[in-house]
Amino acid sequence: MDAVHITGTTRLYAVLGDPVRQVRAPALLNPVFARLGRDAVLVPVQVRPDGLPELIRSLTAVGNLDGLLVTVPHKQACRRLADSVTDAAALSGSVNALRRRPDGGWEGANFDGEGFVRALRAAGHEPRGTTVCLAGAGGAGSAIAVSLLRAGAHLTLWDADADRASALAARLAPHFPDRITAASRHVDADLAVNATPMGLRPDDPLPFDPAALKSGTTVADIIMKPRETALLRVAAGAGLPVLYGEPMLAEQIALYQEFFQLG
Template sequence: MTGGNPISGTTRLYVVLGDPVAQVQSPGLLNPLFARLGLDAVLVPVHARPRDFDQVFGGLRCVGNIDGIFVTVPHKVAARGLADRCSPMVDITGSANALRREADGSWYAENFDGVGFVAGLVGAGCDPAGLRVALVGAGGAGSAIAAALLAAGAARLSVCDPDTAKLAGLLERLDPHWPGRTTTSTAPDLDGADVVVNATPLGLRPEDPLPLQPRLLPPGAVVADIIMKPRETRLLREAAALGHRVHYGMHMLDGQVDSYRAFFGLP
């Protein structure tokens, strides 16, 4: 059902691409929104493995009744390269998580992960302005969150990722806009951090290792995870047991809804 009506030949389509897709929460958030707005539209998950992503994306962009493509792990960097045009935020972060079809049939890419994460953080009572933040993961979502945290006034940002080339590329894109406020390392640098963020996929599966050691967290640090399912990852569970305030991944998606409405021209 879309907007209270059955799916039909007039239904407009939105898809979310990922590998895996069992964890995606956007259909449960946006399909009820379409219904409340009375829109004949539906968002469906599409499982696209990395080796097939270019082919899947290329096919979808040719489908005449698809108006939007959402992108989740691990395709956000690849999606940026396949867009016809990109926002300044996409150029800074090197990744995209939403694309819309323009009137001329081209595809325009934006990244709302960072602004959504910061909006969720502020909404939960943790404004990053003036704080020291440790970020684990320099992939598509991590890069967007890094830029948004700096734009929101974070005093210091340490980013860790085992991929040194990825770190160097991110630092090269961030420093012209926020010079001297970011450091990078291949292992988590938690020293003095007020907020610690896991922006890696570690925690999606029960057998995943921890992205960082909770026993090394600074006293009083807020611990955030961008994983939405499971809601309580092992990292958040162990951090909470040590007395840390935790911040759940769903806040990041909640913080993006208004941005999506404006981006796709929804009422």
């Protein structure tokens, strides 16, 4: 990677998460800044959940900070801390990007869902009319649920916190009648998706058992590091087609460029 030249005019962007060792956005977005000739840099910032509100308030005082990306576990909390949000972010209840408003506040959006759907289509999987079982009703999962439903999929939602899955399904059901339900476990589907953090650490349990899926089910994992999670390794070993996590982020780059008005 080419060296990043930091000057007194450099505009700052940050990725907020806990942990941040797995984030891939700097490796993808900093080359975009360079290609566009933008004097800007994106850096990871680790912040614990209990320190997030204070950090967001403090960052409003940084005059050369133009935007924030948000990763696990802060996406839903940042929705509550944003001064305004897009319609899609309001529906999902989470954000993964914040940009500076003219009044100095933060406007939030979430591109996880659109990025995931674009990656699906790029891999030859059209969501319309398919059945999807989605593990995870948190920040990324809620955004992916909204975008899959908008794309015409039928969705079964599962989460280790059954109440959280039920609450999300109940919130989305009026907008997508008869196309979303909550379940206590994974069910047969055309596509099974892991949108939980399970798989970031080597000792994490599987979010669901690929062996219990029907033959031909495509298994997708949104985790980007490691590239081959235990879930995808087991799924591939069972003869199921798999989709890796990084294309979801790669498909969001153009969306970030538009949101942050990078040109």
